Amino acid sequence: MPRPSSRQPVPDEREEIRAIYAALEARPLPRDCQMRTRCCHFRLAGHTPMLTLGEALYAARGVRASGRKNLKPHPDGACPLLGQDGRCTIYQHRPFGCRTHFCQAAGGMYPRKHVADLIQRLEALDEKLGGEGGRPLAGIIEEVLSKWPKKS
Numbered sequence: 475m476p477r478p479s480s481r482q483p484v485p486d487e488r489e490e491i492r493a494i495y496a497a498l499e500a501r502p503l504p505r506d507c508q509m510r511t512r513c514c515h516f517r518l519a520g521h522t523p524m525l526t527l528g529e530a531l532y533a534a535r536g537v538r539a540s541g542r543k544n545l546k547p548h549p550d551g552a553c554p555l556l557g558q559d560g561r562c563t564i565y566q567h568r569p570f571g572c573r574t575h576f577c578q579a580a581g582g583m584y585p586r587k588h589v590a591d592l593i594q595r596l597e598a599l600d601e602k603l604g605g606e607g608g609r610p611l612a613g614i615i616e617e618v619l620s621k622w623p624k625k626s
């Protein structure tokens with residue numbers, strides 16, 4: 475991940491990330507996320523979302539918008555963004571993996587062929603932003619929050 479300096483502009487991922495997430499929502503794939511949040515319990519789900527830098531920057535905006543400056547580990551080993559009420563605290567900013575449902579109850583994982591072009595766009599954005607490819611959710615969001623603490 476690039477090191478920020480006072481002269482280095484803060485990377486802005488918003489336009490492309492929002493376009494990717496909007497394109498995903500427009501796909502005619504039947505899915506039914508009812509925020510059951512089983513997929514947020516990584517040990518139960520057997521899966522931890524991997525985020526590209528653009529996704530992490532966008533998720534970090536959701537964290538800051540909720541008034542937090544860093545992540546606290548969840549006592550059950552679940553996603554640190556899972557709130558005490560059992561809901562995702564950054565639902566509008568949740569990463570691509572959380573939108574493509576590794577939750578079986580919501581319809582299971584999207585077939586890769588239906589989202590391969592969007593994954594390629596995330597990877598292209600990652601490269602443009604100086605990312606290092608997909609990394610586990612908590613670590614990459616923590617890193618973004620500490621490197622760009624005041625990003626709008």
Ligand code: SF4
Pocket residue numbers: 511513514523553554555556557561562563564565568569572
């Ligand atoms: S970011 Fe939100 S939807 Fe994704 S695993 Fe964490 S709590 Fe669940």
